[in-house]
Amino acid sequence: MESMILQLSYLIGSVTFIMGLKMLSHPDSARKGNLVAAAGMTIAIFATIFLYKHNGESLHNYLWIFGGLIIGTVVGTIAAKKVQMTAMPEMVSLFNGMGGACAMLISLVEYAKPEEKSTGMLVVIALGMMIGTVSFAGSMIAWGKLNGKIKDRTIPGGQLINFVLFGGLIILDSMVIMGLSAGNPMLFYGILILSALYGILFVMPIGGADMPVVISLLNSFTGVAAAFGGFLYDNPVMLTGGILVGSAGTILTILMCKAMNRSLKNVLIGSFGGAKAGAAAGNKDQGAYKEISLNDTATLMAYASKVMIIPGYGLAVAQAQHTCHELEKVLNEKGVEVLYGIHPVAGRMPGHMNVLLAEADVPYEKLLEMEDANDQMGGTNVVLILGANDVVNPAAKEDPASPIYGMPILEVEKADHVIVNKRSMKPGYAGIENELFFRPKSSMLFGDAKKVLQSLVTELKQM
Amino acid sequence: MEAIINLFTDAATYRLITIVILSIFLGIEVISRVPSVLHTPLMSGANAIHGVVIIGAIIVMGEAPSNDYVALTLGFLAVILGTLNVVGGFVVTDRMLEMFSKKKKK
Numbered sequence: 186m187e188s189m190i191l192q193l194s195y196l197i198g199s200v201t202f203i204m205g206l207k208m209l210s211h212p213d214s215a216r217k218g219n220l221v222a223a224a225g226m227t228i229a230i231f232a233t234i235f236l237y238k239h240n241g242e243s244l245h246n247y248l249w250i251f252g253g254l255i256i257g258t259v260v261g262t263i264a265a266k267k268v269q270m271t272a273m274p275e276m277v278s279l280f281n282g283m284g285g286a287c288a289m290l291i292s293l294v295e296y297a298k299p300e301e302k303s304t305g306m307l308v309v310i311a312l313g314m315m316i317g318t319v320s321f322a323g324s325m326i327a328w329g330k331l332n333g334k335i336k337d338r339t340i341p342g343g344q345l346i347n348f349v350l351f352g353g354l355i356i357l358d359s360m361v362i363m364g365l366s367a368g369n370p371m372l373f374y375g376i377l378i379l380s381a382l383y384g385i386l387f388v389m390p391i392g393g394a395d396m397p398v399v400i401s402l403l404n405s406f407t408g409v410a411a412a413f414g415g416f417l418y419d420n421p422v423m424l425t426g427g428i429l430v431g432s433a434g435t436i437l438t439i440l441m442c443k444a445m446n447r448s449l450k451n452v453l454i455g456s457f458g459g460a461k462a463g464a465a466a467g468n469k470d471q472g473a474y475k476e477i478s479l480n481d482t483a484t485l486m487a488y489a490s491k492v493m494i495i496p497g498y499g500l501a502v503a504q505a506q507h508t509c510h511e512l513e514k515v516l517n518e519k520g521v522e523v524l525y526g527i528h529p530v531a532g533r534m535p536g537h538m539n540v541l542l543a544e545a546d547v548p549y550e551k552l553l554e555m556e557d558a559n560d561q562m563g564g565t566n567v568v569l570i571l572g573a574n575d576v577v578n579p580a581a582k583e584d585p586a587s588p589i590y591g592m593p594i595l596e597v598e599k600a601d602h603v604i605v606n607k608r609s610m611k612p613g614y615a616g617i618e619n620e621l622f623f624r625p626k627s628s629m630l631f632g633d634a635k636k637v638l639q640s641l642v643t644e645l646k647q648m
Numbered sequence: 649m650e651a652i653i654n655l656f657t658d659a660a661t662y663r664l665i666t667i668v669i670l671s672i673f674l675g676i677e678v679i680s681r682v683p684s685v686l687h688t689p690l691m692s693g694a695n696a697i698h699g700v701v702i703i704g705a706i707i708v709m710g711e712a713p714s715n716d717y718v719a720l721t722l723g724f725l726a727v728i729l730g731t732l733n734v735v736g737g738f739v740v741t742d743r744m745l746e747m748f749s750k751k752k753k754k
Contacts, residue, residue, distance in 0.1 A: 202697050203674060209693045209741075210682035216745035219693050223738040226700060230734075233703045237710070244710025246720070253709065253724050257731020264732075265739035270747075276740055277692050284699050284733035290726035291704040294712070294719050305661070401691055407698045414704035416664055424664060425671050426700035432675030433694055437687065440680075529687070536687035543747040552685065 187236050192421075194232030199425035201225025206429060212549070229422045230254075270544045271501045274534045275331035278400045281407055282324030288317030288410035289377075295417060296373055304364040306417065311361045311373060313413030315354060315380045320406040322384025327399055330388070343390050350383040397534040398441045398449075405434025444529040444593065474610070477628035479637070482569075482604055483644035489566035491522045493558065495595055496538045497531050499572010499607065503634035506545040509571065512638050513547065515645045525551055526558030526568075526595050528576035555595060562599040570597065570605045571634050578619045588617060603627040606637050689744040696737025702730030 201221050208218025237244055244250070261280075268276045292314030302310070329335035340346065357376045365372070391399055412427030414420065442449050477485075486492055494513070500506060513523040525547065531538045539552055553561065562568070570577055573595075580587035581594045597603050603626050610622070610629075621627055630637060682690055709723035 198700070202700075203678070205693065205697065206675075206678045206690075209690050210678060210686060212683070212686060215686055215689060216742065219689075219696075219738060219741045219745055222693065222697055223742075226697070226734055226738070229700065229703060230706065233706050234710070237707060239707070239711060242711075244707065246710055246712060246714065246723075249720060249724050250706055250709050250727060253705075253727030254731050257728045258735045260728075261732040261734070261736035262739050265736045265743065268740065270744075273688065273692075273740065273744070276736070277688075277695050280699075280733050280736045280740070281695050283729040283736070284695070284701055287699075287701050287705050287726045287730040287733060290722045290729070291701070291708050294708045294722050294726070297719065404691060404695050404698070407701070408694070411698045411701035411704075412668065414701050416661075418704060418707055419660060419664070420703060421664075421667060423700050423703050424667050426697050428668050428671035429675045429678075430694045430698040432672040433679040434691075436676050436679045437691060437694075441687075527685075534688045534691065536685055536689065539685045540688050540744050540747065543744075546747075549685075554683070554685070 188238065191232050191236040194228050195422040198225040198229035198422040202426050202429055206433060270541055271504055273540060274400060274537065275328045278324045278328040278331060281404050282321050282328060284407040285317045285320030285324060285410060288414060289314055289321055291414055292317065308362050309413050309416045311358060311376055313410050315376050316406050317410035318377060318380035319384040320403045320410060322381045323388040323403045326385055326388040327396060331396060343386060347386055350379055354379050354383060397530065398438055401434055401438040401441055405431045405438060408434055441530060474622045475628050477604060477630050479640050479644055482630055483641055485602060486516060486567050487519055487645055487648050489521055491565045492516060492567045492569060493524050493526050493565045493600065495526045495568060495570045495573050495577060497571060497573025497576060499634050501532055501541055505635035505638050506541045508635050508638040510545040510547050512642050515642050524553055524561060527552050528555050528595050531573055531576050555593060559596050562596055565600040566602065568597045568600040568603045572607065574619055577621055579621050598624065598626055604630050606630045606634055608633060689741050692737060692741040692744060696734055696741055699730060699734030699737055702734055705730040
């Protein structure tokens, strides 16, 4: 009877995960979907605590289990409630790393258990540990890079080291699969160490622009690690949950790669990043750019009939989303139509900009996806680019030599005027020059996005 | 080698493999229809769901002998980390989505 209830709870859990993911993919049902999945998770967790039996024996150590659950819940809730919306990507990366570490620890404890293990079990333990560890180490590096604690660093021969590490992991794993590991813990701890090194080194050289891809990839890794746990315990809910996230995360990763015109292979080997940046920059005749004053910008916008705002990471860094919404309202009062053009990879994660602007109460209908934004661009008088760079770089369309060639961009030059707000002339995260800034239609408005927007609002109110 | 052959001859394992393959297709099917607006909350929601690894941590913890302090400590740590992943993931996702629904009412 008890085992039937347990199995039923797991079935409910699996179904809620599928429903949750499905509902998360529609704006109207997304929030409910998240709650549905959370409810299913709760059921699965409590059913496990009270009903799980191994060889007829119930679980014990309840004090420890509940202690861990309570600590995790309190810390997790506080962290999630307190985090700034701009710091969301690194938070997701951090939580992802926790999941990876959890999988790693499970494998470690299972391996250390004195009981006899079949080769199949050892394989599952070893692979779960490897993927969990890579995900944990990688996520920590991604987290550190996103919040600026770790700088981009290219290690000489890094690619080669990564290949060797990866090869080493494959050899060690094959040895486990062939059944050579019996009574040899060195093999296991070797996998642990190589995985940790690989996780660190494979994320280390990847530049900021690729971070969303990496987090998404690591997210699916942790899913797969969780699924290995499902094999280990013959547990259907871990299996469904883990694999669902594994495959969904992979698809999301591929979609992101497509949006940035980068192959997954490039990201995986870690060949893209800091190294190319220096070479590509400064090899072009840059010409001159012109600056525009705040006053002129305000005038230009006040007399426009349609303004398109293109947000990028600069907006997130400056925390300028609320001021941006204020500018939108002031312009609306003057009869100017304001729309937002959202590039799928603007910011640090797909949809990052949407979340930020939603936080500032910008109406959903005003956020245009790239295709719609490009359609509307022709009738737009002023485009205001706020800290976006690579997503509006015309080289993606015109220069086959450019590393971002082929990436779909927001075609801002179809509009009458392009005003670019940036802090300096420094290239964006892909590390390449943006010719847009030197085009006749463009004018530069230097400064921190928030300060510039505040001044613009003041100027406009006085008009 | 024997391990690989076992995958297909053992009934229980075969069942698990079937679940894996069907889940892969399900995951692909569900995700490929998401508007890019929802990508961040979706990634975050998926992140919370793989926190299901917590169940493994609970089992490890609950099976650890009361005098095996290494297993107890590692298991305890695993439960905390797994819970962080689950609770943090769902709360963050809810916060993101709350903002979407708030404006919808206006």
